[in-house]
Amino acid sequence: MNARDAALAGCAGACLALCLAILPAAAPAGESIAGFRAAGPTVPFPAVSGVDAPRPVPSGLTAAGYRKLAESHEAAGRYQEASVAYRKEATIRRKLGDVNGAKVEESKADWWHSEVILYREAPLRGARCGPAKFEPASGCYIGAIVERDPRVGGDHATFNRLTGKDHSLFFDYRSYGVAFPVEWARRLKAVGAAAQIAYEPTQGLEGVRDDATLQEFARAAAASGIPVFLRFAGEMNGDWVRYNRDPAEYIRKWRLVHGVMRRLAPNVAMVWTPNAIPEHNITRYYPGDDTVDWVGVNFYTVHHHNNLLSRPAEREDPADMLRFIYDRYAARKPIMVCEYAATHFCKADGKTLPRYAADKLRTLYTALPRRYPRVKAICWYDIDNTTHSVRAGRDINNYSLTDNEEVLAAYRDTVAGPYFLSTVETGGTRESGVRFEALAPGRTLSGSVRLSAWAKTHDDRPVVGYRLDGKPVLATAARPYEVEWDTRRAGNGEHTLEALVFVKGRVAARQSVSVRVVN
Template sequence: MKTSRTQGQWGRSSISNKLKHAGVMTLVSSMLAVSLVSAPHAARADIVWDHWQLADSLVSKGNKAEAVPHWQYLADHYASIGEWENAALFYGKLDAYFDSIGDYDQAIRYYELENEYWVKAGKDWGAVKLQRADQIRTTVELYMQDSDQTELQARALPTNGKLAKFEPAYGTYLGLYSEQDPKVGNLFTKTESVYGKKHAIYLAYAHWGQPFPSSYVKRAKEAGAALQIAWEPDDGLDPVADNAYLRKWAQDAKAAGIPIFLRFAGEMNGAWVKWHGNPSQYIEKFRMLHDVFAAEAPNIAMVWSPGDVPANDIDPYYPGDAYVDWVGVSLYIEPYENGDPSLPPMIATSNVERLTRLYNTYADRKPLMLAETGVPHYSHSAGEDFTEWAKLNLQRLYEIMPYKYPRLKAITYFNVDQKMDNAKNDYSLSDSAAVQSYYSKLIANPYLLDNVSQAAKPADGIGYVPLDANHQTFAKKTKLVPFVKIPDIYIGKVEYALNGRVIATQTELPYGLELQAGEVPEGSVLQLRVFNKSGKQVASRTFGLSSQVSVQIDGKNEAFEQPPAIINGSTMTPLRAIFEKLGATVEYEAQTRKVTARKGSTTIQLTIDQTTVYLNGKAMQLDEPAQLVNGFTLAPARFVGEAFGGKVTWDGTSRTVTIATGN
């Protein structure tokens, strides 16, 4: 395991070196461009050269702000004539300037343009610029608690509507690599006593040529868990073949009798592994393994799992939808690139955005898992404590990412202190009492599943949806969880204002808010305001939010195609739906717009838009006439509930109409 993880760190080191190399190459390209344009030539007198000279002169005098329009002209000029590298170089000057003065929106715009033109030039040198753009991008999102299981399952389904092998209907499996955890080790049954909850998946490492890891299966069975096996061909792909060794391995896997997520030759897109460099051979071997296990071990789900970097080398290794059950990814963040404090700090990097590209590419047809992930709370190289940063990103990992990415169906945490490895980051959960306690608090959420089974779902049925134009109404009560990311990294406080009035101020993670329906009238406006540690407001966003009236009949919550509504101050409920649930028959005459309902010896008659109703022929007056709303008849709740002898009560806090029939 340690070797594998070290290889992963070498990979990030390689990326770092590659990006530093890109910076050198950018400088070289810049020098070449200057040399080319500054060579003796009649073109010196043209407007392009004038802009170039003016910009250089202003910069030499310390007037970068005045150089901006000249850089803009030059960038646009070179873009218009197809000189992509020069265009990228001048957009690079613009993004660096705006980043330096804290105008992050402009900086992001130019970082993206710089990358666009490096791509057009056939180079990946803009990758580091996109990473910086993500670091300084302000994000304010809200996720709202929802108990509509139909809606939650629909969001978590692939396009074809069919769940993959062992895929939950919604929710996210909890996974853990615990072998180097001093409090758990390989005794998986101890996890619950240490972290307060059993985990669904445990990670084990195996190597091609070695026997099937039966000892890990035994421990997983004891813990009532599944196994993720990272199977690594340490001598490269050539020895991987359909032979007696493979068939025996497959038979042993079948005999294990538990779900196995098989992650063969992961991080294949990184030059730090021996199985990198030949996508066609990799695909051939992966497909062969798929076919063998499909025949020999149906309890194996094939996991194709690149690293999240380098991103441009991921897709060529994809074996194809027919051969992949799950798409995994190794995704780590760290305070310093490769653990090296001499390199630029990485604490502004968020794990949330790191998944976006892979998710957008594959989630429409495959469930995703974070096959390996971690957030260090201590840097041994720098001798710095990052507990606050670790908690911030653990909350994003276990709350925000499952809600933002509903097709993210498993997270396996790499629970290791890498004190002796080159990265020297401490990812261990149990090394820090604060981190261990916070992790335990996060994973108590039922949305994080502790058992692998087909079409599993949270025990309480609750999930979260983005608060947006399609999801802005709740019943009884709700909980809001924000995803807030600012260039300052650390948040001082989050303030909530409802219809212009501040109703809550949060200074601790997760900065959430609980609301009762009675606090939120229809058509309300909720504003979330974000302040940095210095007390300065640095972001805000406004959301539409409404609560709806709920109806409960004899203790059962009822759902209606047309929900209740408040009209002219009266609570109006669906007449036909409730009458029929109370055992009445309902008839409607479209020509006269008359409704007749009967139950036993009781007959109710009313006419749409009239306040007079008749109970067994005796006239009564309604506070508000029955009305047609979206083709459904709504009438005052108390009348609807009491018409056939029920008792009606109203709870203003939860905005709930309760009807008790006595049956």
Template sequence: MNRLEIRGTGKWFGKGGALLLAAALITGTAASARPETAHAYSVWNVYNEAMRLDKQGRYAEAIAKYEQAGREMAASRDYGNAGRMYRNAGEAYVKLKRYDRAVVSWDLESAYYAKVNLVQDSIAVQRKADALRSSVQLYYGTGLSEAALAGRERGLAPLEPANGILLGAYAEQNPKVHATNGKFYTNEYPKFTGKKHAGYLIYFTYGTPLSTIRSHLDAAKRSGTAIELGVQPLQGMGQVRDDAYLRQLARDAAASGVPIFLRFANEMNGNWTPWKSTPKTYIEKFRLVADVFHEEAPGSVAMVWAPGANPIDNLRSYYPGDKYVDWVGVSLYSIYNPSADPLKQGIDRSSHIAKLDAVYGWYADRKPIMIAEGSVSYMYPEKMRDVTEWSVYQTQQLYATLPMKYPKVKAAFWFDVDTQGTTDRVKYYGLSNNDKMLAAYRKAIANPFYLSGIGANTTLSYNPIAATVPARKLSVSGYVKTWSPTLGRVVYKIGGKQVGAAANPPWTAELDFSKYRGKSITVDVAAYDKQGKWVTTQSVKTKVQ
């Protein structure tokens, strides 16, 4: 549908009747209008009244008028202008700091734009709404029986745990745990972080022999850890062939005695890698490498396909196919970016863990998922501003939420180094330079769901609170997403009475459901920011049985 905006009025019109309406509005009269046009003009009177109230700061009254106009326009199938009314209503809600209601208005705006084929407008509005959308999912911890755990052991991918997340890191450049001809990260990193890690990431240049990283392989073998081998064809995909080099590399990997996650040519969906190529070429080369390693190193090497979380639009076109991929990995990074604030208040409200959603949604039903490398920067580099509070919260939320909301994530590798790229933009990921980040990481990985070795499992499991919940005392945790970049407290209420509270993700509290046996109840989850101000209340309905 074509649309017309009358300059200076902010009014949109559909193709039908646009000129007649424009003339009526410009002249201030509608005496000659047809009955249906006169009706439309009355709607615009409502809109004009809303604008007047809005300018006077009477936002609640303005909202009522915007919504009235939006409903009438939608009823007459003037969807484009109905969307505009709800956009204005949403902006007025923002002025009142009623962000949950603003999201509802923007959802309607997006839906109405979609009805008139304003696809890009609809997508942009939906992204804004999603960025501010509050949501809650609740879970309760329980223990798996031996039989249940054994059932999960069937049909696993190479090196995949039946239950739990393999704990990993890139630690080679952390000066507190590694030095050439000195201390080695496989020995020192467990002391540094308070927990043994199941694997470590090592970068490896395609075309060189595996013996170039012999010290790393030997150290991994001694410490009983795996290696995530980040294989990088720095000369481009043309060098990758089924030849003597590749065959020997696969045989040497099998003979190393070290479990290896072979991550071949990662982040292929970006344009920053030397091995960037067309999807066709990439798929051909990945399949070639997978065939050789599956033949020469069966069981001891797992093939990992690992795009970047962004760009997302071309990501799936590089997928080599289920036959060739053992694990799906993803690079997951966050750097503070206030320019993306949908409220234009200069605050990064994005969710680090939400960047996992697309890859998880596309592949978790058939492949184990790995965060192949990832981190959260504790500095806003453009302004050299410390944002440790934000990065600590994002890190806590990541490790607290993965076991509950993303049960098919089976490995997570933290990227522990400050890096400097060709643009001289330092990325501050190193735990050795930030005590608060280190403390947050140590606390987060203490969860027994994070495993310290290949072949390890945990009986800890998380069940969603959905249609029903057991009538007993439960350890309840939650994933709580809001428009606030950080939260400081979550309170649980049933029947208006507080039944639990928590101060850190995953917001764990002991709730007694036994007194509600046989009843349908609503658990209200109230979230507060670090200053104690109320942010949102979300509800979870369930039946206790």
């Protein structure tokens, strides 16, 4: 930290300490304040001394001009303006064909952008399963790979016990040509779980044929008696696999495998799964809606990319990695995050990072029900790659969920609610469930209402404060910032509900919604 940064940090810290000193002490979780009760611990409500309106960012600059402007806004703490300027620079670079440069600037724009959206939890009754194979009526399946976790030893019931919740599916890898994992599937069936299989033609696509090898795999999958999500030839957009060279050939082989599964294994759902990056070539490999049941995506939260200290990754929001796939396919297909994990040990700098991993997993998992409701499944990669790496050269991060209590506790708490599902649904109607509605202006509210917020900002632990009719009610730093509001305490009529996001005592984002209370 240089002298200027140290001075700014010291000033911000002193201001925040002064604000907190004159405010009432934090209320414990569960204490009702003006009809509001927080689901988690509260913190003192930061002082609001007026919020500077974002300054307009001029038009007509060059990419270099926008870069210089963005950096000046960033240095001055005007982060929304910095975000806009970085995005304008990225747009110019894309038009010039500099895709990689555009991605770098877009990531900066994403990081500095702040936003908050209020949500209301709503019950779902009698909801029918979706049109895709095994698509749930509502909610999100949770899964993991546990075969290489020494604290679990491949025992799925043990993993469920440690995480406090039964998981809907478990995944593992299978090279093309190797027989279907019959015994593994039997163990999954014993705990009521489905299978997700990364079925990888590691020797290339030439050997993928409609022959005895593939047909026997399909028949064994059918005989397993459990739902099977088959992730054939995933990460095809990456140059680290042997089947990324010819998109047309890839599509032919995908359609061949789909045809065999449709003919012989009706319990198999085909999951087309690119890696989140690179993006520019993903759509070339899409084999068509008629042969894809689910669209998947793989991505990870690291602390440094590729073990390089010169490539820090702290300023990456894992939910942003979903956007490309989600924006293009979610309207047509359910989305599965087939592999995700956040590192809590980075070999590049030798740091143990449990808080970092806990914050990132909370950021992603709590965003799914609110911002990404078409994500219908997510699976954690529960492997310490420093000792049990699946691929050579990737022994640089520890993604194990169970060997750090802070990370495990964060996961346990985050997936505990009813939105995250313990059983794969095979059709019909579910009696009950929950969904999250963005709180629309003019919404009529009655009785007790459960509210939450999706907050995006440049800090992994922002504070969200709630105000009613301009008066502070409570503040919390616990994602997803859930509160129970007894509207009867407010009285009938029009009310203004606000959510404010604070970072180091400053308002980073806010939303104000007018609602109508009727009791």
